[in-house]
Amino acid sequence: MSTIPVNNKRIINGWAMYDWANSVYALVIATAIFPPYYNYVTSSNGHKVSIFGHWLDNSAIYFFSISLSFLIVAFLSPILSALADSIGNKKPFMQFFCWLGSLSCMSMFFFDKSNISLGIALIILAGIGFSGSIVFYNAYLPEIASEDQQDKVSAKGFGMGYFGSSLLLVFCLLLILHPTWFGLQKNLFGYDSFPVRFSFLLTGLWWLGFAQITFRRLPSTPINYEHVHAGVIKSGYAALHDVLKQLRNTPILKRFLIAFFFYSMGVQTVMYVASTFGSKEIKLAQDQLILTMLIIQYIGVGGAFLFAWLSKKIGNFKSLTLAVVLWIFICFGAYFVYSAIPFLILGGCVGLVMGGIQSLSRSTYSKLLPETENHASFFSFFDVSEKLAITLGTFSFGFIDEWTGSMRNSIVVLIAYFVVGIIILGNILWKVHKSK
Numbered sequence: 001m002s003t004i005p006v007n008n009k010r011i012i013n014g015w016a017m018y019d020w021a022n023s024v025y026a027l028v029i030a031t032a033i034f035p036p037y038y039n040y041v042t043s044s045n046g047h048k049v050s051i052f053g054h055w056l057d058n059s060a061i062y063f064f065s066i067s068l069s070f071l072i073v074a075f076l077s078p079i080l081s082a083l084a085d086s087i088g089n090k091k092p093f094m095q096f097f098c099w100l101g102s103l104s105c106m107s108m109f110f111f112d113k114s115n116i117s118l119g120i121a122l123i124i125l126a127g128i129g130f131s132g133s134i135v136f137y138n139a140y141l142p143e144i145a146s147e148d149q150q151d152k153v154s155a156k157g158f159g160m161g162y163f164g165s166s167l168l169l170v171f172c173l174l175l176i177l178h179p180t181w182f183g184l185q186k187n188l189f190g191y192d193s194f195p196v197r198f199s200f201l202l203t204g205l206w207w208l209g210f211a212q213i214t215f216r217r218l219p220s221t222p223i224n225y226e227h228v229h230a231g232v233i234k235s236g237y238a239a240l241h242d243v244l245k246q247l248r249n250t251p252i253l254k255r256f257l258i259a260f261f262f263y264s265m266g267v268q269t270v271m272y273v274a275s276t277f278g279s280k281e282i283k284l285a286q287d288q289l290i291l292t293m294l295i296i297q298y299i300g301v302g303g304a305f306l307f308a309w310l311s312k313k314i315g316n317f318k319s320l321t322l323a324v325v326l327w328i329f330i331c332f333g334a335y336f337v338y339s340a341i342p343f344l345i346l347g348g349c350v351g352l353v354m355g356g357i358q359s360l361s362r363s364t365y366s367k368l369l370p371e372t373e374n375h376a377s378f379f380s381f382f383d384v385s386e387k388l389a390i391t392l393g394t395f396s397f398g399f400i401d402e403w404t405g406s407m408r409n410s411i412v413v414l415i416a417y418f419v420v421g422i423i424i425l426g427n428i429l430w431k432v433h434k435s436k
Helices: 009-032 034-041 058-087 091-110 116-139 147-177 194-217 232-247 251-280 286-314 316-335 340-368 375-404 407-435
Strands: 048-051 054-057
Touching: 009 034, 009 091, 009 116, 009 147, 009 194, 009 251, 009 286, 034 058, 034 116, 034 251, 048 058, 054 058, 054 375, 058 116, 058 232, 058 251, 058 375, 091 116, 091 194, 116 375, 147 194, 147 286, 147 340, 232 251, 232 375, 251 286, 251 316, 251 340, 251 375, 251 407, 286 316, 286 340, 316 340, 316 407, 375 407
Parallel strands: none
Antiparallel strands: 048 054
16 A cells, blocks of 8 residues: 555645656747747758768658657657556656756757757657656556645646746756846857757756756655566566456547547647647747747646636546537637747637646546556556557658648648547547446
């Protein structure tokens, strides 16, 4: 049995602080600053990058790199979760990936036009660190919060993540737009890129520093090394197979996971491609892109709590269905956006549903779990589903961009993913209604 106190305020605040810590990667690195900087660094040769002797569009390479990082975590997650279940302590694994991700972000300080391959390698490693730590972070939720509190606690984590990361982004924005305010002068440290690269260093330091609060407050359960055996790799995938078998006896949970997989291909892909889309398709300046991401972050805080409140009023599945419908309209809008103001407005709409659907998806899954002590294995299955969704979503987006020469055509595929998701959610609502 878990020895972690349930609904302990200090533990919950410490757990939520990891969202505050690691969300700067999702915002500063994956969304706001790194993509346009990468686009600038790789803008020579007609925005083409040579990979293994083949010249590909630079944005497609970026999307493929994101896909690869999540694919690696999808394969590693079952092994890591089996180890966590075997030794009874998830914290060391969470710490390892935190260090990997944060140090990779710090190392991006050295990424410039002379070492494009380094930047691509670091974005892959940072993605592995980010998504790897989330596997174990999410698995703590059903252990620290009772079922009736999980929507609220999950929303608190996302809310803190959105707010904290936006604070660092504001500072980085000022550093980039007004370097002289911070004592930086022209030709000092490479005036054109130093503020941007310094932002990457700050991101890694922020992530690693604030994560220490989480690691101090999350209890360490007893470690049972004698349970670790040579067959742990096999047992990891066997655990996923066991989860899959249990899903047959929990049809609502099974349908939810399928719906989650499809709409996550849309939601998560939007998060990783929005900045690149704005930079290349709409030709927005970096300050306009960062302003859009700030709008998404601040509205996202309210969106997470709004959907937590809405779930209490109309239920989780109706709230999720509403969120997916809104995502479909957002994608339709994005296809026809060609200027800055509509893009900013669209960013506000994304913020409203981004935090809500992510927070509610995590808490809905947690509440649907059967009685079990192997939370790491169940959340491994959840995270593998999400990582594969991101892998397929970003890969298909990049493939269509490379094939057709336009990211607008890729949006059509995202709409299709959302449509499939809403059809399955509708089926769940019908089944639930019929069973009453």
